[in-house]
Amino acid sequence: xxxxxxxxxxxxxxxxxxxxxxxxxxxxxxxxxxxxxxxxxxxxxxxxxxxxxxxxxxxxxxxxxxxxxxxxxxxxxxxxxxxxxxxxxxxxxxxxxxxxxxxxxxxxxxxxxxxxxxxxxxxxxxxxxxxxxxxxxxxxxxxxxxxxxxxxxxxxxxxxxxxxxxxxxxxxxxxxxxxxxxxxxxxxxxxxxxxxxxxxxxxxxxxxxxxxxxxxxxxxxxxxxxxxxxxxxxxxxxxxxxxxxxxxxxxxxxxxxxxxxxxxxxxxxxxxxxxxxxxxxxxxxxxxxxxxxxxxxxxxxxxxxxxxxxxxxxxxxxxxxxxxxxxxxxxxxxxxxxxxxxxxxxxxxxxxxxxxxxxxxxxxxxxxxxxxxxxxxxxxxxxxxxxxxxxxxxxxxxxxxxxxxxxxxxxxxxxxxxxxxxxxxxxxxxxxxxxxxxxxxxxxxxxxxxxxxxxxxxxxxxxxxxxxxxxxxxxxxxxxxxxxxx
Numbered sequence: 001x002x003x004x005x006x007x008x009x010x011x012x013x014x015x016x017x018x019x020x021x022x023x024x025x026x027x028x029x030x031x032x033x034x035x036x037x038x039x040x041x042x043x044x045x046x047x048x049x050x051x052x053x054x055x056x057x058x059x060x061x062x063x064x065x066x067x068x069x070x071x072x073x074x075x076x077x078x079x080x081x082x083x084x085x086x087x088x089x090x091x092x093x094x095x096x097x098x099x100x101x102x103x104x105x106x107x108x109x110x111x112x113x114x115x116x117x118x119x120x121x122x123x124x125x126x127x128x129x130x131x132x133x134x135x136x137x138x139x140x141x142x143x144x145x146x147x148x149x150x151x152x153x154x155x156x157x158x159x160x161x162x163x164x165x166x167x168x169x170x171x172x173x174x175x176x177x178x179x180x181x182x183x184x185x186x187x188x189x190x191x192x193x194x195x196x197x198x199x200x201x202x203x204x205x206x207x208x209x210x211x212x213x214x215x216x217x218x219x220x221x222x223x224x225x226x227x228x229x230x231x232x233x234x235x236x237x238x239x240x241x242x243x244x245x246x247x248x249x250x251x252x253x254x255x256x257x258x259x260x261x262x263x264x265x266x267x268x269x270x271x272x273x274x275x276x277x278x279x280x281x282x283x284x285x286x287x288x289x290x291x292x293x294x295x296x297x298x299x300x301x302x303x304x305x306x307x308x309x310x311x312x313x314x315x316x317x318x319x320x321x322x323x324x325x326x327x328x329x330x331x332x333x334x335x336x337x338x339x340x341x342x343x344x345x346x347x348x349x350x351x352x353x354x355x356x357x358x359x360x361x362x363x364x365x366x367x368x369x370x371x372x373x374x375x376x377x378x379x380x381x382x383x384x385x386x387x388x389x390x391x392x393x394x395x396x397x398x399x400x401x402x403x404x405x406x407x408x409x410x411x412x413x414x415x416x417x418x419x420x421x422x423x424x425x426x427x428x429x430x431x432x433x434x435x436x437x438x439x440x441x442x443x444x445x446x447x448x449x450x451x452x453x454x455x456x457x458x459x460x461x462x463x464x465x466x467x468x469x470x471x472x473x474x475x476x477x478x479x480x481x482x483x484x485x486x
Contacts, residue, residue: 018054025051038066044080045069058088058103068114083109083183090174101176109183115197115382115437170243170268175211180204180218188382188438197437199224208240209267215239226438226454236261243268247275256286257304265314274311281305284328301347302330310353317380322353331365343367356380370396376433384440386433392418397427407463409444409456417446 024030031048038046049063066081086105093100180203188197205218219235237248247263263275284301310322331344350362359377366373369392376386392400401417404410410417418427433442433453441450 022052025053039069042066043069055091058086061085061087078112078114079110080113081109081111083107085109100174102174103177103179105179105181106183107181109180111183111185113185113187115187115380172212172242173210175214176209177216178207178209180207197226198230205238207238207245209245210242211240213239213241257284258282271314272312273314274309276309277307279304279306279326298334300330300332300334301328304328308351317356320353320356322358324349324351326350342370344370360386369393378437382436382438384433384435384437388431388433389428390418390431391421391426391428394425394427403463404444407459409451409459410446411449412446414446 031051034051035046035048038044044066045068047063047065047067048061051059051061053059062084064081064083064085065079067079084107086103086107087101088103088105090100090102183203184199184201185203186197186199200220200223202221203218204220206216207218208214208216216238217235218238220233222232222234223230231254234252234254236250236252239246239248243266244264245267247261249260249262251258251260253259257279260278260280261276263273265271265273281303282305284299284304286299304327306324306326308322308324310320312320326347326349328347329345331347333342333344344365344367347365348362349360349364351358351360353359357377357379360375362375364373365371371391372388373391374386374388376384378384390400397416397418401414404417405413416427418429420426421428431442431444433440435441435453440453442453442456443449444451444456
């Protein structure tokens with residue numbers, strides 16, 4: 001009876017303290033204190049909409065935003081980060097003066113990173129104790145076995161496991177997880193008014209970042225560039241193998257193409273990372289062209305192979321080094337409605353990344369009737385520059401000219417959009433591309449007048465759509481209006 005009498009006032013007192021503490025967290029003074037703490041740690045401007053907590057659900061932070069403090073470099077006013085965050089901690093660590101995170105759940109998070117901010121990342125690596133930290137090779141080769149606790153060269157499997165510290169691995173500590181719930185991550189150029197760019201849509205996942213080795217996963221609805229689809233939905237297994245977070249070797253289907261990928265990032269000390277991707281040698285057949293499903297074009301190749309890698313220190317853009325190589329032979333493009341086929345004997349793409357600059361060193365599609373050759377680069381502040389040369393025989397040159405006129409790229413009628421190349425049986429045109437990722441122009445006019453790439457793209461798409469619809473209605477378009485129909 002006495003215990004019951006004591007529990008009643010204690011319960012009332014606990015409830016009262018919970019209500020009072022939450023009222024205090026909602027005050028501007030307390031929120032300002034948290035915002036200043038975040039600003040000193042990150043050098044961004046933070047704003048917290050509301051704060052609350054309970055012993056059961058942890059700490060709730062609503063409508064938290066981060067904005068770039070340095071506006072002198074012409075940054076857009078778009079928020080760097082906006083999200084609702086739930087934080088669960090290990091309460092038994094608080095009396096010891098320690099803050100141990102058990103789970104961070106990010107809801108409806110939006111991260112928008114201007115490329116100009118990437119350009120401001122330090123050029124050198126911060127010296128640290130982990131002088132040997134490197135993503136090469138991928139962490140813990142044969143990591144699947146190492147997770148069992150056995151050590152190479154140790155006792156036989158029948159012997160009791162010895163829980164000795166593994167060389168080069170920090171103590172596990174208690175489990176900590178990051179939960180992603182309906183998030184979006186984008187990279188854009190502020191010179192393009194903060195629109196477009198690369199965007200990962202509806203990112204979700206469970207990411208272990210501390211504790212004993214554990215599996216996790218991450219998935220999204222797709223990747224777009226400037227609003228155009230680059231890839232569809234995907235899902236990957238990830239693994240926490242301290243101190244590395246690994247993208248487990250995964251093979252998935254991308255528009256009918258088999259792709260293998262793996263990667264890792266060091267989460268303690270120097271944040272080194274490495275990502276590898278490969279398309280094994282073999283034939284290829286796709287019902288639609290990747291990144292251009294609207295075109296109605298299917299693509300096939302007798303042989304295709306691709307491999308690429310990107311690695312470095314995450315916080316040092318100048319340290320990022322990457323390579324991409326792709327080759328294909330016996331290429332054929334076929335329109336689903338018109339049935340027209342364009343063939344290329346050979347295709348090649350060689351690209352690299354050094355010092356924050358992405359460069360297409362050599363890109364080409366070659367045949368006797370039609371060839372495309374180009375190169376270009378994207379620098380860290382979002383500026384792009386490139387050139388594409390089109391070489392065609394006389395018949396193809398005439399068809400390309402008629403297409404350009406029909407799509408209103410030339411700004412009016414022209415006898416030939418291409419110029420003779422040495423002899424009259426070969427014609428060419430060089431297209432100069434310049435501007436930013438989100439606002440680039442190309443000289444498509446009769447006399448080299450510039451047009452925004454997005455405008456030129458929309459005109460071509462409208463023209464192709466109109467021709468396709470006429471064909472479906474059995475209204476045969478004039479042969480000169482069909483793209484590369486010769």
